[in-house]
Amino acid sequence: MSNRIEASPPVAALLVAAGRGLRAGAGEPKQYRQVDGRPVLAHALAPFLAQPVIDRVVVVIGEGDEERYAGAIAGLDRARLAKPTLGGTTRQDSVRRGLLALAQDGFNGIVLVHDAARPFVSPAQIGAAIRALGNDALAAIPALPVTDTIKRTDERGYVVETPPRDRLVSVQTPQAFRLGPLLAAHDAAEAASLHGFTDDAALMEWAGHAVVTFPGDPANIKLTHPEDFLRTGALAGKALVTRVGTGYDVHAFGPGDHVWLGGVRIDHDRGVTAHSDGDVALHALTDALLGALADGDIGTHFPPSDPQWRGARSAQFLAFAAARVRERGGRIDHLDLTIVCEAPKVGPHREAMRVAIAAAAAITPERVAIKATTSERMGFTGRREGLAALATATIRLPEEA
The missing domain is CATH 3.90.550.10 (Spore Coat Polysaccharide Biosynthesis Protein SpsA; Chain A)
Structure with missing residues (x-):
């Protein structure tokens, strides 16, 4: 862009x-x-x-x-x-x-x-x-x-x-x-x-x-x-320190006619087996932000054993994690996402995903990067058994006293 x-x-x-x-x-x-x-x-x-x-x-x-x-x-x-x-x-x-x-x-x-x-x-x-x-x-x-x-x-x-x-x-x-x-x-x-x-x-x-x-x-x-x-740390004279977190998520394919990726519904010949909407991209990004905050993981805050999250939209998980950054007086500098799958194709939906992720995290799309790759037909993604996502979040937080 x-x-x-x-x-x-x-x-x-x-x-x-x-x-x-x-x-x-x-x-x-x-x-x-x-x-x-x-x-x-x-x-x-x-x-x-x-x-x-x-x-x-x-x-x-x-x-x-x-x-x-x-x-x-x-x-x-x-x-x-x-x-x-x-x-x-x-x-x-x-x-x-x-x-x-x-x-x-x-x-x-x-x-x-x-x-x-x-x-x-x-x-x-x-x-x-x-x-x-x-x-x-x-x-x-x-x-x-x-x-x-x-x-x-x-x-x-x-x-x-x-x-x-x-x-x-x-x-x-x-x-x-x-x-x-x-x-x-x-x-x-x-x-x-x-x-x-x-x-x-x-x-x-x-x-x-x-x-x-x-x-x-x-x-x-x-x-x-x-x-x-x-x-706000910057206003109180505190230095803002950079912190980086990573996230990873996988979901197996199951019956269905679509998948959610990066907050976008994509037609597909399979669905995913998951407690929520199974958006591996948003789950990985959520964990990356929580990791940068040293604030547990997605399962800590949204346990799959809790029925209220059954079928939930994953955008609310990412919005929650982004809000935790703001509550600490911090800001999100960049979100970097890699999606691993043989199908569906990510390219046609990349810009829509960037916009959806930016909206959930309350940042501009310019601070969201999305890449896609296959695993050269190796492993569970190569056999089209599921899909995976890896994410990195770069944030700044007020320096602790």
């Missing part, structure tokens, strides 16, 4: 840095607090300023923050950094003012709206946002699978609904939009005196536009509360 980003239409970035950050506790607005020796805003700006495809970057700042802003951008490459725009009383109003500044400057293309309180956005995530917009889409947002059970409550605090979490996602920024439709939606909401939208995707939904999703990045956290500045 190419990492090249097409430069047409033009791309601009709009960073929202006008908030007061009251939930982050006393002190300066959170976007100007120091993380690893630099303001949060400087961390958030740097990846956008370093991306050649981005033509210009606009920052929306709070009234009275001009001096703080000047200090935050000191030392950054400001060649494509426009004059800051003063924000409004709400995030929605601040984004609208930034969009108006771009439009008045003659810009008409893709705009990436990003919260300045997300200082760990990666170049890969910026590229993914641009590519996800595609030729016809008007809005694209990064999404992470929800691993906790979500409840909806009434005004008294009683649970009234438990929505299925397999259809729920949490969203991040940068969110990508076509400038014209997004500005039109903002203007329509302003004319209707509607000011309660918490992100621009919700506003586009209200305006009747479809919003597509692409895999988010669990390392792209938002700093909201005081503990957010403490629990």
Whole structure:
């Protein structure tokens, strides 16, 4: 898969840095607090300023923050950094003012709206946002699978609904939009005196536009509360150390008409004998992540003797292991998978597998590698009695004290 980003239409970035950050506790607005020796805003700006495809970057700042802003951008490459725009009383109003500044400057293309309180956005995530917009889409947002059970409550605090979490996602920024439709939606909401939208995707939904999703990045956290500045190793001044884990799984063929591989259902003249859906690829990846964490194996957390896992989708096992990495303040750098079988052919499904694995692990597909090989007709795979998978996971965790 190419990492090249097409430069047409033009791309601009709009960073929202006008908030007061009251939930982050006393002190300066959170976007100007120091993380690893630099303001949060400087961390958030740097990846956008370093991306050649981005033509210009606009920052929306709070009234009275001009001096703080000047200090935050000191030392950054400001060649494509426009004059800051003063924000409004709400995030929605601040984004609208930034969009108006771009439009008045003659810009008409893709705009990436990003919260300045997300200082760990990666170049890969910026590229993914641009590519996800595609030729016809008007809005694209990064999404992470929800691993906790979500409840909806009434005004008294009683649970009234438990929505299925397999259809729920949490969203991040940068969110990508076509400038014209997004500005039109903002203007329509302003004319209707509607000011309660918490992100621009919700506003586009209200305006009747479809919003597509692409895999988010669990390392792209938002700093909201005081503990957010403490629990992440990089923020607490701890070094991140690289750890590597490996995984291996096999399953014998049995009666059936399909197999699951890498989260993709593939038609086949056999099925597999397994307690869950028998996805050897996802099982091996799950064990690789758990191995890197020194946190047991798949059987420890999902024992085959437990009937609740009978026929279960293996994507939830991988999502669980990836969530364990995030809970430790870590990030997944790379997942490498080798599938061993005579059949079915992996090649035609490789890209779909990369996307499915990335979605389950909440990373970008660029961090997933899939290879396939036969065993030259030797052994149980060579005799077409089953299939196997080997996986390696590379992660980073905060260094232990």
